[in-house]
Amino acid sequence: MRILLGILGALVLTVVAGLLYVYAQIRFDAYGIIDYKPKLTTQIFDRHGKLVANLFDGEHRLYVPYEAIPPRVVEALVAIEDTSFFEHGGINVEAIFRAAIKDIQAMKLVEGASTITQQLVKNVVLTRDKTFQRKLNEVVLAFKVESELTKEEILERYLNHVYFGHGYYGIKTAAQGYFNKELSELTLKEIAILVGLPKAPSAYDPTRNLDLALGRANQVLSRMNTLGWVSEEEYITSLNELPLVYDETLTKNRAPYVVDEVIKQASIYLEDLRHGGYELHLTIDLALQEAGHQALNREKIAILERNPEADEALLNGALIAMENGSGEVLALVGGVDYGQSHFNRATQSSRQPGSSFKPFIYQHALDAGYSPLTLIPDISRVYSDKETEDDWKPRNYGENFDGLVTLKEALVRSRNLATINLLSALGLDVVHRDLTRAGFERLPQDLTIALGSFGISPLAYAQLYSAFSNAGEMVSPLIIKKIKDRFGNSQTFQASKKRFTSPEQSFLMVDILKEAVEQGTGKRAQVSGLEIAGKTGTTNNNVDAWFCGFSPEIEVLVWFGNDDNTPMNKSETGGRSASTAFADFMKEYLALYPQTRRAFVRPNGVESAVIGGKEEYYTTTSPLPRPSQGSNGAQEGGLIF
Structure with missing residues (x-):
């Protein structure tokens, strides 16, 4: 008996010593979870809070604190992945013994029996290799994590870190990506789809295998029903629900020319722009951005119809729209088709005015x-x-x-x-x-x-032209209005201003340019019910065609030309192509914002x-x-x- 006890004691000491050795080797790995600092996606929003684009480096992840995670998400996750999560200390001993028997029978690791804590450890700091050493490391680190973090903190890290397929990391990212919803807006069926994804993200991706995703979701619902966490009525209703699933790009880039310029400007302030989890709030109006894009495209089509010999690949345009007083850029269109050319003619070109x-x-x-x-x-x-x-x-x-x-x-x-x-x-x-x-x-x-x-770019020219539209004071174009970091700290920006002439002297020019639209070279820029002032520009041999105009509240510059500086047809002047596109844009602006000021105000003096x-x-x-x-x-x- 003494010999047996001695052997058992020695075995226990060996195991303890082994665990201590393993712990000494890997203990610092746990701090990758405890002091969790993941790469986070930066999001760009327009002036109305609409998403313009996502910027990320490697992993597209939107962070959500535990307090903002609906209880139903936690219930669904725990039900399907780790029912005793709130009772165990990091590992489920019973499940481990059950899995060990199956592993011994198969002479290899076939069943993991991993708790949510273990899965978190595996995803953040370990590999997915199915070896006994990796499993031992996982167990040791799970104990360490459980001793340092609360259950809520573990769940927060898990739901923000794991991969949900389709390039989405974290459940908030997946909710917005698959369903175009915030977590609080999800139905129970949509929640079940999401929490079922981490087991096999590619296989259960609802944009690829909707039937498999629905089947997995139904398993989640069934488990919740068995546990008594959802009623029979809610269970049946959710089983029959067929959610609308979106298959969109990860960046969701709705204004690529704008985004390129924003990246250029924001990089001056933010070294970790693509993984710092910032919110960039722009002055851009996505509706007007689209209106500018459409105005350029329609006029390009018209030019090509008038001139069948024109080179479609070379012919291009640009449009800048900004508020007169604030300098806030409402639209920045750097070309007719970003897919064909990433060159931003609104900011990078140098064309004669x-x-x-x-x-x-x-x-x-x-x-x-x-x-x-x-x-x-x-x-x-x-x-x-x-x-x-x-x-x-x-x-x-x-x-x-x-x-x-x-x-x-x-x-x-x-x-x-x-x-x-x-x-x-x-x-x-x-x-x-x-x-x-x-x-x-x-x-x-x-x-x-x-x-x-x-030579000058349309964006730089817009600043100078604001001397006329903004009562004699030049205002610098402003695109980024506010930068907000992941902790809620924010920095706001304002345009700089520079006096060019007095308001009364500027008004004399406004009156002249108004007549240039009413009776002069800019007649095609007229918009019914709205006073417009502006000037056309056509360079030698019709290489460049401009219209630089403004209403009482916004300024718009339009340019057309060939990318290689070859002449357009002689019929394509600033008074024809550029002025027409300007009017097209302004009509849409007036339809979107009918409350805009319609007439210029004569200043004192x-x-x-x-x-x-x-x-x-x-x-x-x-x-x-x-x-x-x-x-x-x-x-x-x-x-x-």
Whole structure:
């Protein structure tokens, strides 16, 4: 007897020593569970809280705290996976003995008998290899985890970590992915489908094998019914339910051009953008983003129908829409088809703005004391370059010239010669200096800038153009409104602003650009019931076509052209293609937001007088010329060359 007891004692000591040895080797692995810090998906939302996209690195996981997990989810999980979960200390001894007998009979591991705690250990820090060593490690770590964490903390980690198939990690991710629902919105049948998935995620994926997923869910329901955790009536109802299952991409990217720009901007602040579990709240309006995309696509189709010889693969467009006062970007469309080209023409391209740039020169003239009725010469001149000895003889669109015209008429009709003569009179060096200070970059220091002979992206141009739409104050485009981390801390952003001209001087330009839409080159940009101001732009050989316009509340820039800078057809001008797309977008905007302000408001300091039967505006800086009538209905006392 003593010998037997000695043998048993030695065996116990050996087992204890072995367990202590194993524990010493792997104890630190438990802290991967205890101090749980998983990779979490960052989500991007539009201004109305609609999901724009998911960003993740490897594992798409949305975290949910235990308090937000419905009790029915816990009941269903415990029922099918580990009924005695709340009673055991990490392992189920009875189940282990039962499984051990089967393993011995088969001479290999065939049944795991794993508790939820053991499954958590296996998923987080161990491999899935079916070996006795791995099983021993699992048991030891399960005891360690149970000694450090509460049952609720274990369940929280389990439900957030395990794989639910289809690329979904964590039950919140799976609920949103498969059913487009939050956990609190799930039916009992949907819960049963989800908790049944971890056993065989690929086999039970309802987007691939719905019958198998439903069969597994019914097993979960049956177990709950047997335990008395659901009533017979609820059990029968759930058995007959057929949930709607969605099969969507993991990113759910609804605005890829926007998302690319957001990643670029957010990466400045967040090193762990793709796995830090942030919420990025944007200024973007998904409905208007779609409206912009559709407007570009419809006009591209129209261009191709007008020009069958055009290259469909090269022809493209871009659209930027932003609020006048806040700079909040409502839509950013970088091309007609992201699937064909990821190049973001709204932010990355550098295209010549053509005549759409002219208002900046005319605003400079107004601020220098010119009035909308000042006369300027629309005549042809030859400009010689002393260094190259080359001559430059600019022309008007249409090859004609009109002699003396008012400043207002020259811009409304987009007269090239009048603009060049005006720039020359103002002083190229002075205008170049002031526009560079205002924010323009790489402006050529010659008279060709009057025709917009420099490159700029639509997004950068939108900021500069806000000088007209925002009462003389440039506002930087704002896309990311708020960044919120997983702990609830948030950082908000606002656009920066820079004064370009006074509100009253800016209004003089607004009135001119309004007439450019009503009677000038931008007629196709008109929208019934909404005042629109704006300017067309078409570069040499119809390489670029622009319309830069605004209503009392939002500004929209549209560009069309070929990606390789080859000419479009001569019929494709800013006044045709870009203006039409602008109007198309603005009509949808008006339908979505009929409460928008419809008319421009004249600021204090702007006076008016009826001249030639028409109301004309002026300020103390830009007074009207002398009363006697001059040519073209203008007044004398204007610019004389």
